[in-house]
Amino acid sequence: MTKTAKELQKEGLLYDVFDKELAAIKDRTYGLVNELSHVSALDKESALHLVHKIVGNLGEESYVVPPFRCDYGPNITIGAHCFINYNCCFLDSAEITIGDYVYMGPNCNIFTPCHPIHHELRRDKITEYALPVTIGSHTWIAGDVIINPGVTIGEGAVIGAGSVVTRDIPANCLAAGNPCKVIRQLNENDRKIVEKLTLNDDTKDNVYKQEHGYMYFVMDKALRSQVENTVHYVNILNKLSNSEVQRRRDFLRTFTQRLDEGAVINSPFYMEFGNHLEVGINSIIDSDCIMLNSGRIKIGDNVLIGPKTSFYTPVHPFWHDQRESWIEHAEPITIEDNVWICGGVTITGGITIGKNAIVCSGSVITRDVPADTIVAGNPAKPLRSVTGQDIKQYQAELAKQYDLNLTEKEKMERGLWYNSFDGELIKLRQKNASKTEAYSRISANTLCYKDKMANAIVHEFGENANIIPPFACTYGSNVSVGKATVINHSGIFADTNKINIGAHALIGPKSFLNCTTRPYDEKARGDGTEKSAPITIGDGAWLGGKVTVLPGVTIGRHSVIGSGSVVTHDIPDDVVAVGNPCKVIRPITEEDKINPYRTKKQQ
Known part of the structure; x- marks a missing residue:
């Protein structure tokens, strides 16, 4: 008997992301998530009403500050007395289990889905498998943390801000970094810090x-x-x-x-x-x-x-x-x-x-x-x-283009120093802002209408491509998206130069693709001087969640960039690269096609 995509998902096996049964669940959830995004964080009653509709379980005295995003909802269990702060994202293709008294800072991300490393398994249809995430009771996850598939965080642990958690973290320890590593176990000296900072003076409020x-x-x-x-x-x-x-x-x-x-x-x-x-x-x-x-x-x-x-x-x-x-x-x-x-x-x-x-x-x-x-x-x-040499280098570059009879827009397009406060450029940015702001207000499940709006924002929008709102770009006219490419929610593209994304590419949530750089001369920076360089993402590439790509970077065909990476240099074809700065850790091989599943030993 053939298993359904939902059954495959439950068993941690490869399934079709756009299976109709799963898509119907996500469409319902996206509608509720969009509704929640328009609720004020102060309207606790309305927010809780919607969160109870979205997640599988929300324990007593727990609160999720909107906006909050997830894919399915029923796979999420949140214990009692938890506080999930502003703008968190849970990609819950597998179960996400959060214990009691868990504090999670703003902009945190829990990712359970894994796409296969080999591009051929992602090309004809987008497939993934999912590994559960467990967060023990009494933990503190500081802001901007990324928790990757399959991770368990032990009870009472503290995870430092901006960490990328790729492996299990034991109980009652302090851990931080990219990748997140245990710094030390918590001890009695940590209790004494509170004592030192306690003011025993009843006259002070x-x-x-x-x-x-x-x-x-x-x-x-x-x-x-x-x-x-x-x-x-x-x-x-x-x-x-x-x-x-x-x-x-x-x-x-x-x-x-x-x-x-x-x-x-x-x-x-x-x-x-x-x-x-x-x-x-x-x-x-x-x-x-x-x-x-x-x-x-x-x-x-x-x-x-x-x-x-x-x-x-x-x-x-x-x-x-x-x-x-x-x-x-x-x-x-x-x-x-x-x-x-x-x-x-x-x-x-x-x-x-x-x-x-x-x-x-x-x-x-x-x-x-x-x-x-x-x-x-x-x-x-x-x-x-x-140093002064940085200033001299900038001034020398500026002198070379001094006699060119170009508009500021033409300078920008050619990768020369230009004035971003130029009136023509300001008008173009303002015109595009109204489009992206309108796009960001719609729900991710309004496919037909959404695709028409995306076509009006970006220069090229390939067949069956998908940009999930909210989404922002600087000009839009410099962005090209290939066919069947998916850009997940909350991406920001600073497209002061060309951003070319190939076909069948996958870009995770909260990506930041930045073509813009500024001079080291602080006075010139304050005057609005910038220059730009293009970004190219090859066919079949997969960028994990919250990846940053810097000006002039090319990411090769089929390559995989780990969540939370900062890509500062070109990445060749067919490799896996991770970190801040992003570095190649291995080539992609035929073995990845034969065995697409990542185990904890491989994380």
Whole structure:
């Protein structure tokens, strides 16, 4: 008797992703998920009503902050007293089991599906198999964590922000990094940290304690009122088009501590304490950024912050019994003048990034960054200093193109230095913004209508291709998508140059394809100077979730890029590559066609 796709899925065997029975389940779920995305995080009753409809089980006193995304829903079990924060994504082709008292930070991702490594098994129809994920009770998963298929995280574990978890993590330990590794077991010294930060003074309220770095009660009424007010205003902000620059700026000034002249914050955007945010002159915070700003976030002048950057100031206790009493302390973040944060960056509490520093895409910042320093990696480490030679090189390149009689748009298309503040380019970006914002509001299951809209946004949209909303791109006219290619939700394509994606390619959720670079000369950066280089993704390539691809990169035909990777250099055909920076770990062979299943030993 032939097994159905649903039966194959349950048994962890290869199945057709677009099987009609499975598609019907996903269509129902996508409709509910889309409805949930339009519910305010403050409307707990409506959110819980929808989450109960979506997931298989939601324990008592648990809450999932919208937006939240999943594929099926019934495969998800969430225990009691859990808190799943803003913008988490669970790809639940296999069971996802979350214990009791689990705290999960914003923008976390649990991926259970695995596509076969060999492209021939993905070409004629998209196939996958799925491995379950289990998260033990009393764990703390910090923000921007990726949990890969088949992983079990033990009870009481703490996973550091921005980690990519590829293997099982034992109980009661601290683990972090890409790939995530155990740093140490939790011990009694972790308890003493809470004691040191506890202020035994009845005359000081929780607002005072939060402001001064002491342990405070998260559910304090005065603090919750501040959060509710800020989230309410942020919800209004996110309904305004990014093209309404002055209107957005004026509105932001009504609820942030300071927003100086020329400052810009693009949507979608999330923040909890408006009175804790200061943004300096001409600083730009691009779309899809998250600020958990229990501690103050101070951003200087002429700072550029790329898309999908997260700021996390609150710190929970490491021991679960202390954490579960809803106490935490907050550590401020300071970004000094002329800093360039390239996008997809995670910044933890207590950090200062010095003047003129450059933070490369996908970095996880766990230590202070000195001035005039370039850092990269997870955790981020200094690469080198910015020097006068960097400025001279930029000026020499600029001098070579000085006499060219080209528009700024033509310079952009040729990969030359150009002024991004040019009026023609601004109008093109604003025109495209209205299209992508409309596209991002529709549900993933409105296939016919969605495909027509996608055709209107990108330059080429191949037969049977699929871009799952929400989706954003800078111009759209530079994006070409091959036939039968699938781009999963929440992708951002900075297409200041050509982005060519071949046929039968798969791109996971929350991808960031960035053609844009800026000069190391901080003054030129502040004046809007950029240049671009094309990105090419070959036929049959598969990029896992939350992959970042940098300017000028070519990813070869059929190659596989692991989740959370930052691709800084070309990747050849027919290889598996992972990491930050992304490196080739092995070739793809005929053995991958014979045995497509990944076991825990192979992870």
